[in-house]
Amino acid sequence: MNEQEPVRAFDWQRILIHDFPWIYLGEVALRTVVMFLIILFALKISAKREVKQLSVFELVLVIGLGSAAGDPMFYHDVPLTSALVVFVVVMTCYKIATRLSDKNKAVREALAGKPVYVIEDGCILVQNFDDEDLGLDELFSELRLAGISQLGQVKTAILEPSGEVSVFRYEPNGVRPGLPIFPRQLDAATETVTEPGRYACAKCGKVTDLEADRATPCRECDHHLWVKAADG
Numbered sequence: 639m640n641e642q643e644p645v646r647a648f649d650w651q652r653i654l655i656h657d658f659p660w661i662y663l664g665e666v667a668l669r670t671v672v673m674f675l676i677i678l679f680a681l682k683i684s685a686k687r688e689v690k691q692l693s694v695f696e697l698v699l700v701i702g703l704g705s706a707a708g709d710p711m712f713y714h715d716v717p718l719t720s721a722l723v724v725f726v727v728v729m730t731c732y733k734i735a736t737r738l739s740d741k742n743k744a745v746r747e748a749l750a751g752k753p754v755y756v757i758e759d760g761c762i763l764v765q766n767f768d769d770e771d772l773g774l775d776e777l778f779s780e781l782r783l784a785g786i787s788q789l790g791q792v793k794t795a796i797l798e799p800s801g802e803v804s805v806f807r808y809e810p811n812g813v814r815p816g817l818p819i820f821p822r823q824l825d826a827a828t829e830t831v832t833e834p835g836r837y838a839c840a841k842c843g844k845v846t847d848l849e850a851d852r853a854t855p856c857r858e859c860d861h862h863l864w865v866k867a868a869d870g
Contacts, residue, residue, distance in 0.1 A: 669711045672710075673721065699728065703728060707725075753797065753798055753799065753804075754797045756796065756803070757792050757843075758794055760789045761843045761844050761858065762777075764842050772797060780803040781803070784803070787819065788817060788819060788867075789816035789838070790817075790845070792806070792807060792816075793807060815838070815867040815869055816843055816868055817865055817867065817868070818866075826866075827840040828863065829862045831852070832850060832851070834850045837864040837865065837867055838866075839861050840864060841856065841859050841863070842859040842861065844857070844859070
């Protein structure tokens with residue numbers, strides 16, 4: 639199609655094949671097969687670590703390989719050798735970084751992150767939690783999926799580098815009163831309690847005995863909303 643000609647709507651020649659001959663689709667198929675084999679080879683070299691839970695570093699690697707593989711599959715002016723060089727360089731960098739991270743803790747934590755304690759003894763470690771890209775709703779969702787109904791059941795919870803939350807429970811006879819984490823109970827959080835009793839801070843889970851008709855900030859995190867604590 640002449641570039642000076644106006645574009646015609648529903649021009650099926652342009653939509654389906656543009657200016658290329660139909661036999662060019664065979665070249666696209668060949669390019670795709672070649673890049674597919676290169677991707678398999680790259681995953682083999684990297685010991686299949688990319689297909690597990692991805693760290694930020696590994697996600698960057700997969701995105702980079704995907705971009706390098708995609709263009710040569712159907713762009714006629716992108717030679718396969720250029721893509722191959724990109725793969726070799728990316729995988730070399732990956733191998734070097736992996737070796738360094740295996741030998742150096744600081745490098746490993748910079749590339750893959752590190753485990754972070756977010757709950758201890760039934761209470762959220764607010765400072766650690768605030769430093770992470772995780773919302774309370776997400777944390778409570780992870781806990782509910784682990785079968786937790788209130789924070790007093792949780793001895794320790796650790797946010798892993800993969801983004802998953804590892805949960806360690808108290809034994810049944812060690813469960814204590816704690817913040818209930820069901821949505822309806824959390825929605826009932828109040829600043830001024832109507833009857834005396836044991837309440838849990840809606841932010842950190844700290845359990846405190848409160849008197850009626852008094853607005854009392856949490857001594858642990860200075861939050862003002864409270865939820866009736868679930869029994870141990």
